[in-house]
Amino acid sequence: MAGSWGCPHEIDDRCTKINNLPCNPGMKGCELAGRFRFVDESKNERYWEKKAREQAAAEGSKK
Template identity: 60%
Template sequence: MGSGWGCPHEVNDTCTRVNNLPCDPGMKGCVLHGRFVFINKDKNTRLREKQDREKTDDVDDENTS
């Protein structure tokens, strides 16, 4: 995948970290998965789950005060 950044796991457009699948930044197993927001909403599931947990934790903290 040609882009402005270089991933150490990408070799000849394949991901050596994820079973030598074609490199798709943000796919499940990618080092970027869940760390950044992507245009493709399917790649943001881990981030949304984390945000939902944080909201639940905030509500729980308010209820214990």
């Protein structure tokens, strides 16, 4: 059994959230950016920034 996910902002391979640009999951402004890791490391910058902030906050609360 296969599963799939459909973005509510994607209509006819265009992102209605980001000026009707071609849908490119993880691009700047995408709902997925910073929430998930992608195979393409260029899309993971926001993810790693978020993780670094979380780690810094956790270390700060230990003091």
